Amino acid sequence: MSKCRKIAVLGSSLVGKSALTYQLMEKMFIKEYNPTIESTYRTTFTYNSQEYELVVTDTAGQDEFSIFPAQYLIDVHGYVLVYDILNKKSFEVISTLHDRLINITGNANVPLVLVGNKVDLDEFREVSFEDGKTLAAKWNVTFLETSAKNDDDAKKIFNALLREIERINGNVSRDGCVMC
Numbered sequence: 502m503s504k505c506r507k508i509a510v511l512g513s514s515l516v517g518k519s520a521l522t523y524q525l526m527e528k529m530f531i532k533e534y535n536p537t538i539e540s541t542y543r544t545t546f547t548y549n550s551q552e553y554e555l556v557v558t559d560t561a562g563q564d565e566f567s568i569f570p571a572q573y574l575i576d577v578h579g580y581v582l583v584y585d586i587l588n589k590k591s592f593e594v595i596s597t598l599h600d601r602l603i604n605i606t607g608n609a610n611v612p613l614v615l616v617g618n619k620v621d622l623d624e625f626r627e628v629s630f631e632d633g634k635t636l637a638a639k640w641n642v643t644f645l646e647t648s649a650k651n652d653d654d655a656k657k658i659f660n661a662l663l664r665e666i667e668r669i670n671g672n673v674s675r676d677g678c679v680m681c
């Protein structure tokens with residue numbers, strides 16, 4: 502039986518949340534920028550020989566002043582926190598979003614993956630690999646640098662997140678797709 506997992510992709514505007522989500526869904530890179538209001542996608546995904554139905558919400562970009570939308574907290578199993586390695590500000594916003602997530606859920610062990618995106622544009626980078634790695638180590642989460650141009654990178658994110666979700670929630674979390 503497939504397991505259903507709801508995932509929210511969070512981060513500032515323009516960091517590549519839609520591009521990464523679309524890469525996972527359609528195996529294509531979107532070059533054009535269209536601001537997201539909110540889009541939810543479903544796909545089947547195999548992790549560790551188990552089939553999952555992923556329900557992925559690509560959120561509207563947040564900043565440090567955004568109110569954390571309640572719908573991103575309800576029945577969400579895990580989060581992808583994305584920043585742009587070319588944009589230091591987007592990296593700073595990630596810490597604010599993380600703090601909010603932990604405070605609102607009251608759970609310091611929320612399953613999440615930290616993603617530094619646009620690594621194909623490495624020569625313009627403002628955030629070092631070490632800075633991302635250090636932040637992820639502080640939170641005890643998986644850290645990945647990705648390019649939304651790369652199909653494998655999108656898969657790596659969702660593999661890592663499912664591993665976290667299973668590690669933290671194990672089999673006690675909700676199986677089946679009744680609540681998706």
Ligand SMILES: Nc1nc2c(ncn2[C@@H]2O[C@H](COP(=O)(O)OP(=O)(O)OP(=O)(O)O)[C@@H](O)[C@H]2O)c(=O)[nH]1
Pocket residue numbers: 512513514515516517518519520521531532533534535536537538560561562563618619620621622647648649650
């Ligand atoms: N070179 C490169 N461009 C990227 C990458 N990811 C996204 N982009 C581009 O960056 C722009 C913004 O990407 P989006 O995916 O729309 O960003 P977003 O985070 O969803 O933005 P909002 O909808 O405003 O929240 C688009 O022009 C994408 O093509 C990447 O890994 N590499």
